[in-house]
Amino acid sequence: MGKLGEMMTKAKQMAKGHPDQADKGVAGAERTVDQRTGGKYDAQTDKAADAARRSYRDGGPAGR
Template sequence: MSVLDKLKQMLKGHEDQAGKGIDKAGDMFDEKTGGKYSGQVDAAQEKLKEQLGAQEKPEDNPPA
């Protein structure tokens, strides 16, 4: 069993909290680096959310 599989199993039922944690960590990283890597951080956040099943629902995040 891979580490990612273990994480998925542990987070089952807590996808929303995992998504919030991913967002918070990415935002903190952006703050510490002055936004220098914001594009890469955003892409990594989305990929992590996708992998862990913490993807936001489209109706919760309307287009700007």
């Protein structure tokens, strides 16, 4: 596994250990993107934020 993969694994472990703080980070990132793009990609940011939350709240995608 490369450095990026290792960083992702650590980030997921931290998020699983502190889901409330991770939720705040995801919401902040989503809000920032929406503000900077004028809400142009709102549907996509909603979908991405939901996927991010599922990755640490529900144990991630099926089979992982």
